[in-house]
Amino acid sequence: MFGPYLQVLRRPGAARFSAAGMLARMQMSMAGLGAVMLLSAERGSFAVAGTVSSIYALSAAAISPQISRLIDVRGQRRVVPKQLMLHVPAIAAMIAVAVYTEMTWPIFVLAFLAGASQPIIGPLVRTRWSTMLSGDPALRTAFAWESLIDEAVFIIGPPLATVIALQVFPAAALILATTLLIIGTLLLLTQTSTEPAPSGRKRVRGDKPAILLPGVAGITAIFALMGGIFGAFEVTTVAFAKEAGHSGIAGLLLALYAFGSLLAGLVFGVANIRSSLLKQFGVSIALLAVVTLPMPFLPNVWFVGGGLMLAGVACSPALISGMSLVERIVPAHRLTETMSWTGSGMAVGIATATPLAGLIIDARGASDAYWVTSGCAIGAFAVALLVLRSLRRSIALATALEAEQVAGQSGTSDLVPAVVTPDRELLTT
Numbered sequence: 384m385f386g387p388y389l390q391v392l393r394r395p396g397a398a399r400f401s402a403a404g405m406l407a408r409m410q411m412s413m414a415g416l417g418a419v420m421l422l423s424a425e426r427g428s429f430a431v432a433g434t435v436s437s438i439y440a441l442s443a444a445a446i447s448p449q450i451s452r453l454i455d456v457r458g459q460r461r462v463v464p465k466q467l468m469l470h471v472p473a474i475a476a477m478i479a480v481a482v483y484t485e486m487t488w489p490i491f492v493l494a495f496l497a498g499a500s501q502p503i504i505g506p507l508v509r510t511r512w513s514t515m516l517s518g519d520p521a522l523r524t525a526f527a528w529e530s531l532i533d534e535a536v537f538i539i540g541p542p543l544a545t546v547i548a549l550q551v552f553p554a555a556a557l558i559l560a561t562t563l564l565i566i567g568t569l570l571l572l573t574q575t576s577t578e579p580a581p582s583g584r585k586r587v588r589g590d591k592p593a594i595l596l597p598g599v600a601g602i603t604a605i606f607a608l609m610g611g612i613f614g615a616f617e618v619t620t621v622a623f624a625k626e627a628g629h630s631g632i633a634g635l636l637l638a639l640y641a642f643g644s645l646l647a648g649l650v651f652g653v654a655n656i657r658s659s660l661l662k663q664f665g666v667s668i669a670l671l672a673v674v675t676l677p678m679p680f681l682p683n684v685w686f687v688g689g690g691l692m693l694a695g696v697a698c699s700p701a702l703i704s705g706m707s708l709v710e711r712i713v714p715a716h717r718l719t720e721t722m723s724w725t726g727s728g729m730a731v732g733i734a735t736a737t738p739l740a741g742l743i744i745d746a747r748g749a750s751d752a753y754w755v756t757s758g759c760a761i762g763a764f765a766v767a768l769l770v771l772r773s774l775r776r777s778i779a780l781a782t783a784l785e786a787e788q789v790a791g792q793s794g795t796s797d798l799v800p801a802v803v804t805p806d807r808e809l810l811t812t
Contacts (some may be wrong), residue, residue: 387524387653388622394515396577397525404508405532405576406723407567411504412540415439417556418477418784420548422490425481428635435494442498444727448593451506451723455716458581459507460572467568469500473733475559478554502568506722513718514579514709522710524581527652527703534645534699538638582716593721598777601770602705603728606670608766609701610630610732610760612675615740616640616694619756620687623749627684638689643695650702660708661774665767672764678753732759 393399415436422432424789454462477493480486509529516522570577592602617637626631656663674693681687698800706722715722743752 387521387526391512391516391521391528396574398513398514400508400511401528401575402575403567403570404529405536405567406563407502408532408569408731409538409540409567410564411559412537413544413563414457415558416541416544417441417548417560418494420544420556421478421481421553424548424553425720426487429712431490435490437734437738438491438494439501439640440635440805442495443501443503444730444734446499446500447503448468448596448720448723448727451503452593452717452720454507455568455719456582459578460575460583463502463507463568466500466502467565470497470502471561471565473500474498474557478557482554484809490758502564503559503723503726504568504571505533505566505726506529506719507571509579509706509710509722510579510719511754513715516673517715522654526706527648530648530699530706531645531652532647537646538641548574561677562658564666579715579719580772591615593713593717594724596713596721596777597780598719598774599721599724600772601766601773602709603724604770605728605763606705606725606734607757608763609671610729612698612730612732612756612763613753614733614736615755615759616678616691616736617762619740619744619749619752620691622744622752623687626683626749629684632684636688636691636756639694640691643692645695647696648703650701659778660704661771661778663706664701664708665771667697667704668764668767671697671701672757672760673697675757675760678757679750681750683751689729704767708774712781732800 392401418431418439422435426432450462450466451712473493477490477497480489480493509526512522512525512529514523540560544560547559548554548556579789595605621633622635622797624636637766658666671694672696674690677696681690705725709721709725710718736759740752740755743755
């Protein structure tokens, strides 16, 4: 099972940039919880802590695609250090204001600045894989490996942040998270041999953002609803365990989801699946809707644990095939920006579904709040059906464009029929 993963990691520079990316991504699993631990201790308010976390997440979701577009044009080494130069002082100032003053409003402003300048490491790493393995079936294995790293990060990060904040001092988790981000990002940027070449394309009037490329908006909407699944089931599961008198096993229940996702991703990444990427994506989304539908009816924590594990098993293939589909339909020089849009969609879904589930928990109880989880999964499947034709057309356009490029390089472009559609300009911009 591990053979295909070892093969991709043996590619020159691959293991190094993947390891650096993992170190930097530890921050994304610790920063939100670290901020909550800090502000709940220093301000005595979970409302303030939750608001700061939402501001941070939403500002990152809004701004990161624009910065990622700049990265595609100018390169990772020229743009990402500037993000760090703004992000790190904003985090340091936020900690200082929280610890040494009684003011709260500056924390909201600093959270916005920190989120807006947050380096989004996942797309930086995945574009390196795409550059290295473009057109190679091993690319799906590489994306699966990165999804496994994401799962591992979210298994290790939250408990580590909790222990550090409680055992050292409240700001320690946020300081450690930022330190890991700095070290991992700098290690990644020093690996110049695997960095994708900047496109050098300047934005011109009428140039469209990547979200408007054929198929991208549909996939982003699906990822937003998947983010809603994650955001809703976390808070709902904690509340369900508390209502059942088993608060201490909430972490175990959430770990079962992570374990199911990790296991499924491990298998899916090396499986020899002959069906198309589009079919893999659609089937994964359908399976996710099916396994989450019973969640509101599960009677006790043991059934909920089983349901969450099944949801994890269904979710990982959907994420892997979805990212592979993005890589398939988007031009290489727009890939970082596009992957940031899908990540932003997921962040918006999390930020929206979490408070919605909380309101339902307060009003009707945790079981009914699982309808947010189920509803998001069913909504993702409905959107997948609606955008199926658009995605199929996007794949055809990408295939035709690749054929023309190959034919042009070989001097036989007259043998390839031109594809003239209204969407072609968007694809080639």
